[in-house]
Amino acid sequence: MTVSKFAGVLIGFAGVVVMAGSSAFSETERHLAAQIAVLAAALSYAFAAVFGRRFRRLGVPPLTTAAGQVTASTLLLLPVALVVDRPWTLAMPGASVWAAVLGIAILSTALAYLLYFRLLASAGATNLLLVTFLIPVSAILLGAFVLGERLDMRHYAGMALIACGLAAIDGRLLRRAWGPRIDAPEIYQGRDI
Known part of the structure; x- marks a missing residue:
């Protein structure tokens, strides 16, 4: 972890906080369980990527990893x-419901995890x-363009902070601006920064 990467993570996180606004942190107790669940999901997502990286070293193909993850989560x-x-107490769903479930299962889950583990490996x-x-x-952005929601100044400021954080983590703009040696390894390969 270099200084620029650490700063980038902090700047990006600050961007997310700015976009969420202060109201996201002042909800009543009834929302506490939901907020904890979201934080736990994000933490699990981070652990999954670090743990999933091991499958490449074991020589397990991404398709096998994705199939194993989906099968195990279904069984759990x-x-x-x-x-x-x-x-068994619910009415039989119609064809549109089954089509939606198949779309979610095939495109949003199976294909998404296949791409996820291929990207993780590379x-x-x-x-x-x-x-x-x-x-x-x-x-x-989807809320604004699809649902017609209004973007506030904090949303634009948060997106700008996230962009700056990602640029700091990546480091290429900083190296271009200040020379080849700014908080970076001598040989930059672009992998797992």
Whole structure:
């Protein structure tokens, strides 16, 4: 961890906080469980990438890794779904519901995990996790363009901070501006920064 990378992480995190606004941190107790669940999911996502990096060293192909992860998570959640949802008491869903489920299963889950593990194998865990800074940006932009939500100045400021944080983590702009040796290894290979 270099100074510029550490600063980039802090700047990017500050951008996410600015985009969320102060109201996100002043909710009542009834939202506390949901906020903890979101933080736990983000932490699990980070651990998964670092742990998933080991599969490359073991020679496990990305398709096998993705299939194993989806199968294991299905088996873990099946008992919970049976107890909580009691699917035998629900009406049979229509064709549009089955099409939506298949679309989510094939495109948004299976294909997404296949791409995820291929990127993990080629780019490394650190580079792959940098995309998480772009999730709030894409969510805000989709809300504005698809749902017609209004963007405040804090949203633009947060996106600018995230862009600056990613640029600092990447380091290429800093090296170009201040020379080849700014907080970076002598040989920059672009992998797992």
